[in-house]
């Protein structure tokens with residue numbers, strides 16, 4: 219059977235019982251699949267008039283009557299029964315999302331690279347002094363530097379040639395205390411390193427010159443594992459439920475890193491073989507998948523990682539396309555749901571040295587937060603659910619072009635989209651803004667209930683009353699009409715969407731409350747709040763406070779720090795002390811498992827209110 223995907227013109231043969239989503243993955247057609255094919259997110263819509271199995275129960279539940287009439291199907295549910303042409307509508311295509319590469323500069327770190335170049339002038343052996351090449355190099359090294367040197371086998375293979383090419387004038391490239399490369403003369407043109415932040419949704423790589431500390435290039439990609447599920451739970455399940463699931467996910471991420479290496483070295487006009495050091499941060503699941511270690515235990519009680527330690531590997535161990543002997547340092551995890559990315563944030567914000575209490579918070583589908591000072595640091599993670607990433611909302615989408623990312627309601631309703639293009643949906647920061655504005659305008663009350671049009675009219679808000687719609691027993695707020703939207707349908711926020719946001723913000727707020735309780739402090743004692751990650755960067759702090767995502771901290775400065783996890787990875791690349799500090803962080807931070815705390819549910823119930 220043959221399938222063709224329009225408007226891409228991609229086609230191929232498929233076996234029996236293949237779903238449209240499976241075929242899309244096979245032929246590289248990118249379709250949103252937040253729930254990894256469980257039929258629950260409704261984001262994998264495609265259009266086909268024939269050639270597919272009858273709609274499943276999930277499709278009847280997720281698609282409107284009108285959509286079914288127009289031939290809309292869920293790609294993960296529809297099985298191909300004969301030759302078929304499938305159209306992937308704009309809203310279902312995985313868009314190029316806004317990836318946050320910028321963040322804190324790693325200016326606070328002193329250059330102290332653990333990859334270095336050393337030039338030696340080794341005297342030639344003579345008949346009277348028949349010393350082996352290696353011994354000769356060691357002797358010269360000891361005269362100038364002292365200390366033990368280790369050599370990789372490939373460096374030893376380079377030694378006899380390099381030594382004789384320029385009369386003993388050689389360059390050694392050391393990663394930690396190991397010689398990983400030997401060359402005649404002054405050695406390679408550049409000594410480079412690359413730092414990676416592997417996020418569930420995005421992957422960012424920073425190519426650095428390890429001699430000048432200069433950032434040469436940055437490149438980012440959507441994490442290709444996204445097609446197997448939008449969040450870590452879907453990926454864990456994929457790795458368990460599919461025979462080669464773990465290998466597929468590892469292969470995808472390694473390919474993405476290699477692509478970023480190719481992009482950055484190309485942009486900087488340098489050779490990938492000149493990269494001798496690499497650092498990696500990511501959440502605990504990404505850490506496992508990157509290494510090809512099963513993350514299965516993270517998905518069930520008591521949520522423990524298989525491995526949490528700081529690891530040093532080589533590029534050839536993993537098939538990373540840099541110098542094969544390059545050292546790859548993977549920063550450690552703190553717990554099953556607080557990973558090396560949080561270690562990166564802690565390192566970059568220097569929390570273990572804060573005199574006053576600070577809070578660092580990174581919000582995605584999970585909210586990781588760390589609070590404290592140099593005296594004591596506590597961390598926790600709450601399942602914020604998908605609302606902040608735009609998934610599972612009726613008109614939600616990632617922070618990509620066309621996503622409404624800011625809203626204001628003052629007399630009229632105004633919105634702003636990423637890329638200033640016609641709106642396609644609403645992303646997390648847009649939803650926070652919208653709900654904050656709806657609260658201010660009295661469209662929703664403190665319990666999150668949407669008012670009816672009559673109540674608004676009685677309040678003299680007739681223009682807003684017109685935007686309240688009733689659909690299948692629930693109220694909706696019309697944000698963008700079908701004529702203004704890019705998807706030919708109106709963009710609305712339903713009562714259920716508001717509830718999703720309440721769940722998400724309730725979880726984050728409750729986490730913050732528990733951290734304060736654990737430290738025995740009130741909000742007035744917090745002096746700094748670091749908002750990390752894309753969401754923290756784009757969200758308007760005032761809107762976050764209006765919806766009660768965080769308590770009001772009267773004495774705190776709110777500092778958006780962008781991709782602080784990436785900044786931490788760069789620091790660990792440029793400085794051995796920073797890398798060692800990162801390795802100690804898991805011992806300095808107490809992890810609080812919220813599911814084990816009876817007071818979490820109470821805090822959560824309270825925090826759901828606006």
Ligand code: FES
Pocket residue numbers: 250251252253254255256257258259260261262292293294295
């Ligand atoms: S409904 Fe198909 S991937 Fe979620």
